[in-house]
Amino acid sequence: MGSSGHDCDVSDTILEVDDMLEINLILLFMIAASVIAVEAKDLLSSVIAVGAVGIGLCMAFLVLKAPDLAIMQLVVEILSLIILIRATNDRDLPFSASGRWRFNTFVTVSFVAVFLSLAYAALKDLPAFGSSRMNVSKVYIDNAIAATGSKNVVASIIVNFRAYDTLGEAAILFTALIGILAISRKIGKNN
Amino acid sequence: MDTVSHEKGMTLIVKTVTRMTLGFILLYGIYITLNGDVSPGGGFVGGVIIALSLVHIMLAFGKEVALKRLHSYALRFAVSIASLAFLYAVTIRYHGDYSHIAISLAEMVIVGAGLFAIFVALVLSSKSDKDSE
Numbered sequence: 001m002g003s004s005g006h007d008c009d010v011s012d013t014i015l016e017v018d019d020m021l022e023i024n025l026i027l028l029f030m031i032a033a034s035v036i037a038v039e040a041k042d043l044l045s046s047v048i049a050v051g052a053v054g055i056g057l058c059m060a061f062l063v064l065k066a067p068d069l070a071i072m073q074l075v076v077e078i079l080s081l082i083i084l085i086r087a088t089n090d091r092d093l094p095f096s097a098s099g100r101w102r103f104n105t106f107v108t109v110s111f112v113a114v115f116l117s118l119a120y121a122a123l124k125d126l127p128a129f130g131s132s133r134m135n136v137s138k139v140y141i142d143n144a145i146a147a148t149g150s151k152n153v154v155a156s157i158i159v160n161f162r163a164y165d166t167l168g169e170a171a172i173l174f175t176a177l178i179g180i181l182a183i184s185r186k187i188g189k190n191n
Numbered sequence: 192m193d194t195v196s197h198e199k200g201m202t203l204i205v206k207t208v209t210r211m212t213l214g215f216i217l218l219y220g221i222y223i224t225l226n227g228d229v230s231p232g233g234g235f236v237g238g239v240i241i242a243l244s245l246v247h248i249m250l251a252f253g254k255e256v257a258l259k260r261l262h263s264y265a266l267r268f269a270v271s272i273a274s275l276a277f278l279y280a281v282t283i284r285y286h287g288d289y290s291h292i293a294i295s296l297a298e299m300v301i302v303g304a305g306l307f308a309i310f311v312a313l314v315l316s317s318k319s320d321k322d323s324e
Contacts (some may be wrong), residue, residue, distance in 0.1 A: 040218060067231035071223075075239040081305060082246060083313055150228040150291055158288075160293045167281045169235075170298055173305030174274050180308040181267075182313060184258065 022063045030056035043088045051081040068154040197251030210250040216244035224299040225292060234295035238302025245307040254314055261311055266304055273300035 027055055032051050054077035061070040061103035150156035158166055200206065238248030249257035260266065277297035280290060 047227055063283070068233065068236075071231055071236050072239075073314075075243070077238055077242055078312075079246070082250075083310060086314060091312075148286075148291075149288075152228050152230065154231070155228045155233050155291060155295075156291040159245075159291055159298075163281045163284075163294070166234075166294070167277065167299060170277055170301045173301050174270070177270060177301075177308045179260070180312045185262070185314065186321075 019063055023060060026056050026060045027064065031058075044085065047081065047084045050084065051077060054081070068152075126158055193200055199255060201251050204253050207279060213248065215247070216247065217241060220244065220299065226308055228291040229293050234298030235302050237295070238299040241299065241303035242306035242310070245303070246310050247309065255309070257307075257311055261308060269300050270304045273297040273322050277301065280309070 014152045032160075033049045033052040033056060035052065040046045040049060053072065058070050058073040058077065061073055140161060141153055144150065144153045144156045148156040148160040150160070203284060220237040220240035222237075223232035223235050223240060226232035227237070238300070245260065248260070251277065273296070279285070280294055285293075
């Protein structure tokens with residue numbers, strides 16, 4: 001597991017050409033799976049195709065040398081897939097394709113055009129894909145082991161440098177847990 | 192869901208396999224949490240794995256078992272202690288030899304219980320489960 005922690009050299013993170021080929025193949029797979037997810041008639045097939053998109057994203061994270069994010073994506077994808085299958089089980093929700101199709105198509109096409117033009121204007125200013133122009137994260141990478149003693153830079157960022165973010169995330173889940181306990185207690189008493 | 196009529200949950204094969212694999216899933220979640228500072232992983236991922244093991248119980252044994260587990264005093268106690276420890280460690284900027292492990296364990300308990308509770312709430316509020324009762 002040495003790929004994430006021990007390297008402190010930033011220039012190692014620049015992608016090779018082989019990685020670009022894999023990334024493009026995975027992106028094609030994800031686009032195909034999402035098209036299937038939108039176009040599938042059966043609701044369960046759609047959910048499975050969404051899961052395939054998530055697995056493709058997990059593989060993309062692995063190729064991009066982010067195993068922490070890959071594990072996170074895999075695990076959360078499994079949980080959300082279970083929830084989606086459970087929610088869409090025994091349920092048939094057909095799309096209403098009839099009526100107002102001209103208006104729907106116009107809205108969709110105009111929204112996609114606006115989104116793509118804004119994305120083009122915004123993404124033009126980003127540094128090139130794979131280039132390591134990291135101003136903030138270079139401080140973390142240089143100081144992580146000395147400041148926190150953690151060999152995994154990602155873990156040191158999550159629980160040391162950005163601990164308030166993690167606190168907010170835990171506060172969200174804790175609030176959800178309290179609310180659900182308060183609501184489901186009544187059901188438990190009645191049954 | 193093709194359930195046996197006189198028993199809640201799935202078939203006997205699923206229940207037996209669940210009973211055998213449950214400990215290993217929990218152990219793997221704790222392993223990923225404790226090794227978060229030297230290998231990929233961490234408190235959130237370990238917590239999601241623990242929530243998945245609880246979801247596994249719920250799918251195999253029915254929701255009564257899961258509700259009993261959700262309302263148990265052990266879970267409430269663990270979540271309360273973990274939340275207070277997490278808040279304390281972050282707000283006083285506790286920085287010691289075991290700060291990673293303490294924060295990761297607290298995050299694991301909160302995330303595991305929270306995501307499991309969200310799943311239980313989704314199942315309880317879904318219409319198809321109420322019809323099947």
